Amino acid sequence: MISLVILSLNKLYYTRRCLESLLHTTGASYEIIVVDNGSTDGSVEYLQQFRAVHAQQGVPVKLVLNEHNAGASTGRNQGIAVAEGAEIAFLDNDIVLRDRRWLGMLRDTLYIDERIALVTPKLLFPFPPFAIEHAGIAISPNGAVGYLGRGADREDPAFNTRRDLQGSASACILVKRAVLDEVGAFDEVFNPVQFEDLDLCYRMKAHGYRLVYEPAVEMYHFENVTTDNTPQINFKYQTIKNGMEFKRRWRQVFVAERGPEDASLRWRELPRCPIEAIDELPTRK
Numbered sequence: 001m002i003s004l005v006i007l008s009l010n011k012l013y014y015t016r017r018c019l020e021s022l023l024h025t026t027g028a029s030y031e032i033i034v035v036d037n038g039s040t041d042g043s044v045e046y047l048q049q050f051r052a053v054h055a056q057q058g059v060p061v062k063l064v065l066n067e068h069n070a071g072a073s074t075g076r077n078q079g080i081a082v083a084e085g086a087e088i089a090f091l092d093n094d095i096v097l098r099d100r101r102w103l104g105m106l107r108d109t110l111y112i113d114e115r116i117a118l119v120t121p122k123l124l125f126p127f128p129p130f131a132i133e134h135a136g137i138a139i140s141p142n143g144a145v146g147y148l149g150r151g152a153d154r155e156d157p158a159f160n161t162r163r164d165l166q167g168s169a170s171a172c173i174l175v176k177r178a179v180l181d182e183v184g185a186f187d188e189v190f191n192p193v194q195f196e197d198l199d200l201c202y203r204m205k206a207h208g209y210r211l212v213y214e215p216a217v218e219m220y221h222f223e224n225v226t227t228d229n230t231p232q233i234n235f236k237y238q239t240i241k242n243g244m245e246f247k248r249r250w251r252q253v254f255v256a257e258r259g260p261e262d263a264s265l266r267w268r269e270l271p272r273c274p275i276e277a278i279d280e281l282p283t284r285k
Contacts, residue, residue, distance in 0.1 A: 001084060003079075030089075034061070072190075076196075099121075118209075126273070150268050162216070
């Protein structure tokens, strides 16, 4: 069994779309763990109903209900604490299934080499032409962080080959539980959000593990929904503050990695489409 850990903080419409899409997963047994960080928009009531309905259908659903926003690192660590799977998938609540066999396919890649600790799929924007949103993360020698493939055509050959990564966003990743037990879970110094995923990636690499991008698996990602307009979070401040801590810890490593230059990693602001405007998304068996 694989454990799916999903963070929730309001944005009920996205959470519902995410969870109901994941129920179409085939080829792997799984449990769903939702950690709610103090939602006030009816999310908790929906999650309790979701658990009751799907428990009768044989889908294990666990809820961790926090009264307040405990932060992304703490929330994910709470999910790890109740997870029973040998593998754990971490998902943002704005992920929507595209490949029904996504979980088994990522697990297959995870075990092609005992040194692989983490696998991430190709993430697509959930509206035509379904361009690439994330194909892994690159980091320049100066510490600039960029999404690989952002805005590129999903069939672009440059992003259709399995490869090792410097890092990955945690919007959709599958990791080995044994590796988390070895290197430690998400560092809560990065609460409430930002750079906790990259710090985990670099701790994995420091222990000799690989991070792998698997383009054969595609998932949809609405992007920045989980933290967008969240009260009490100054997103720009957190990005700068936690980015400085990440650089302090890992500068010698990413300097030696000789990643892309800063100019090629500049953030591209691309059009978005609200979930309410998207009726049905194509899926692959």
